[in-house]
Amino acid sequence: MLGPPASGKGTQAVRLAQARGIPKISTGDILREAGQAGTPLGLKAKALMDRGELVSDDDMVSIVSDRLAQPDAKQGFILDGFPRTVSQARTLDQMLAGQPLAIIDLAVPDSELIHRMEDRRVCSKCGRNAEPGTPAGDICSFCGGKMVMRADDGDAEVRKHRLEVYARESKPLLDYYRGRPTFRSINGAQAPDLVANELNAVLEKMVPAPVRSS
Ligand SMILES: [Zn+2]
Numbered sequence: 001m002l003g004p005p006a007s008g009k010g011t012q013a014v015r016l017a018q019a020r021g022i023p024k025i026s027t028g029d030i031l032r033e034a035g036q037a038g039t040p041l042g043l044k045a046k047a048l049m050d051r052g053e054l055v056s057d058d059d060m061v062s063i064v065s066d067r068l069a070q071p072d073a074k075q076g077f078i079l080d081g082f083p084r085t086v087s088q089a090r091t092l093d094q095m096l097a098g099q100p101l102a103i104i105d106l107a108v109p110d111s112e113l114i115h116r117m118e119d120r121r122v123c124s125k126c127g128r129n130a131e132p133g134t135p136a137g138d139i140c141s142f143c144g145g146k147m148v149m150r151a152d153d154g155d156a157e158v159r160k161h162r163l164e165v166y167a168r169e170s171k172p173l174l175d176y177y178r179g180r181p182t183f184r185s186i187n188g189a190q191a192p193d194l195v196a197n198e199l200n201a202v203l204e205k206m207v208p209a210p211v212r213s214s
Pocket residue numbers: 123124125126127128140141142143144145
């Protein structure tokens with residue numbers, strides 16, 4: 001799942017993972033957890049992400065290959081936040097060794113992304129996203145933690161910089177994938193339910209969900 005920061009790909013990835021019964025693998029979540037746990041990689045990644053920069057290809061690849069090796073990823077998985085560079089995409093192709101890969105791009109105009117980042121709140125304790133429009137200082141309905149602006153959403157310069165980094169690093173990714181029969185671009189500026197419907201329809205044609213026996 002590809003898309004700029006605040007395109008809604010995290011939200012859509014969660015819904016899709018639940019619908020399909022496969023794990024959502026978010027490199028952002030993995031790195032944030034490592035940051036909270038205070039591991040060396042986690043602290044390094046946190047400092048970079050708070051400035052709107054990207055974690056190195058080598059670090060990202062080792063995080064993802066460790067995660068894909070776990071048993072729950074054997075029946076499929078949704079990647080959110082990876083690959084972000086052409087180099088990472090080439091490595092992913094090697095890791096998959098011919099397994100089918102659907103590539104979904106959630107396209108959202110920059111003006112809408114800036115607006116969403118200004119509005120977005122996350123739980124300072126468990127990291128879950130709040131419903132859009134939640135005022136700062138609200139309480140997480142899941143764990144009781146305080147809802148705050150994400151460090152990388154808070155500053156206008158950082159917001160602008162993240163979109164510039166995304167454009168510079170990740171648009172070549174779209175060129176890398178665009179010619180494939182399993183590449184689709186979806187309008188991510190629609191309401192979340194409409195995005196989810198379109199995403200399901202598109203995926204059902206490319207990678208039909210297996211009939212579950214239970
Ligand atoms: Zn929480």
